Amino acid sequence: MIAKAKAISHGINDLRYITGESQHKKHPEKIYRVLDNLLPSEPDAMGIWNSMQLTLSQHRPIKNSVIRIELSPSPEHTQFFEIEDWQKLWHDFAEEFDKQVITDKDGKVRSCPTNLAGSKYSVWLHTESEGGVPHLHAAVCRIDEDGNINNDHNIHLRAQRAAERVAKKRGWTTAAQVRNSHIHQVNRDCMDTLKSMQSWSWEEYKDTLIRKGYTVHERNDKKGILRGYAIVKGNTKYKASELGVGRNLMILKLPKTWEKLHHKPQGCALKTTFKDSQTEQSFKPSASADYGRYNTYHPDTVPYTLNHGGKGHKFYIPEKVLDCFNDEFDYRIVANTQELTDMAVAIFVGLLETPNVATGGGGGGSQNDLPWRDKDEDDLLWARRCARAASRSLGKKPKTGLKR
Incomplete structure (x- = not known):
């Protein structure tokens, strides 16, 4: 009710x-x-x-x-x-x-x-x-x-x-019970819609959901630019930010989600990533990290799966950390977003040792150059260091065809 x-x-x-x-x-x-x-x-x-x-x-x-x-x-x-x-x-x-x-x-x-x-x-x-x-x-x-x-x-x-x-x-x-029982089906329908699309198109995505029996409410800004959407089924409304994993069905992330669903991996992501890096990096747990803390779900965390050796390693990382990586490796301007994010997550959870990449310059360095996480270090600070380490190891490859 x-x-x-x-x-x-x-x-x-x-x-x-x-x-x-x-x-x-x-x-x-x-x-x-x-x-x-x-x-x-x-x-x-x-x-x-x-x-x-x-x-x-x-x-x-x-x-x-x-x-x-x-x-x-x-x-x-x-x-x-x-x-x-x-x-x-x-x-x-x-x-x-x-x-x-x-x-x-x-x-x-x-x-x-x-x-x-x-x-x-x-x-x-x-x-x-x-x-x-x-x-x-x-x-x-x-x-x-x-x-x-x-x-x-x-x-x-x-x-x-x-x-x-x-x-x-x-x-x-209750309304909460109805909502919780339906949201999994809504997620599946959204993902199935993306999988069925040969190319990314908001109009096709919206029309397909409508054909599945949903009502799609668009939210445009004053300039008519689409900024968000919500899906309605019966009397229940689902905001895009409430759907998917890690908010991957929000309007800004939909193209990237479609790309991931249609990406054809050439071998294992982690194996390929680290093999191609200039600094050969062994895939082994960091001796100083307690990555077991990310094996179970906690509030404000999102699931993230790393594939290596034919096995999937599932972790639950803070949502703000994934947002940090998404901002740092923006898929709209970075070609190797997935490889960078995988490496950053692997370093963050302690599944991978921090690459020993020379940072240049002389002197004794600073605390931020240390290859391990300080026991009192904030998640977000550590995430930024992981992102920098991944960038130094793999390099950010700019997308071509974006400049006039």
């Missing part, structure tokens, strides 16, 4: 919509009144609005005077519902909505309990949606009958949490 909530200024328009009086509603006969709270007997949209205005006019004016709420359970849970069942569902939701206290990360209260129970509202059942999923719409007066304002800070979170709690109490599927 999912829920949405937002404080709005266009209360009368919302009321016309949820009551079916709006001209945009093609099937008002499929919209039913569920219940009213603290309102006259079954008023129309204007009657509800006038009653709310009577309350609002007695207090300081507020811009967003109405709370719009949508509550959508999974259809399998409500197929035998009567109006009384919908009323009970709304009351359960409103109770969970009201009693929450929302705090920030420091424990400071950002939103006190609300009082929908003491506010004027009207709830309606819509069954005319294209998907045929019955759902509730409600319009709630922001000021309750005691003159208190219903706080709208993080109101979307308040609605989501209330829906989750009601679903759990009833043993229903």
Whole structure:
């Protein structure tokens, strides 16, 4: 079950919509009144609005005077519902909505309990949606009958949490469970789409996903340049940054991901990489490194597989480290991005000794020239040193054909 909530200024328009009086509603006969709270007997949209205005006019004016709420359970849970069942569902939701206290990360209260129970509202059942999923719409007066304002800070979170709690109490599927069960299929469909493409094309990628039953929302900047996208399946929305591995399905990384899927390796990546380097480098663990720390998943890490000798070595490296390597070895300007990244990761996790490459110059050198990681060294600092070591060993090969 999912829920949405937002404080709005266009209360009368919302009321016309949820009551079916709006001209945009093609099937008002499929919209039913569920219940009213603290309102006259079954008023129309204007009657509800006038009653709310009577309350609002007695207090300081507020811009967003109405709370719009949508509550959508999974259809399998409500197929035998009567109006009384919908009323009970709304009351359960409103109770969970009201009693929450929302705090920030420091424990400071950002939103006190609300009082929908003491506010004027009207709830309606819509069954005319294209998907045929019955759902509730409600319009709630922001000021309750005691003159208190219903706080709208993080109101979307308040609605989501209330829906989750009601679903759990009833043993229903929660929005989080639906999302987690579907995201693996979404990832597979995205990767299969990339694999099926003979050449990289955003339009082909988007159109193929649409044919698979998804809706693709593009995000363009003021100049019309595509900066991001999201995929929608049913009532669930997935941002590109939430998909794939290491955010490899984001708009800027899609071309590189396509290239990796269509790359034809000439032998083992690590073996070829180090054989071609000017400094022959043996593939063996660093004596001073504890690479076992990267063998298990931790929060904010992403999987990375290194292939050598016909075997795959899977590690979990901090996401910020992979981002560092992606920035340092930008595939748009560096031809041997994959080889450089593989070597940098191998050095980072301790699977490979740091290449002994002369850095030039005289003197005694510095701590940054040492071939091992200091025990107190930050991940990002060590990652930058690994990137520099890989660059010195293999050299950055610029892509040809980029200059005019």
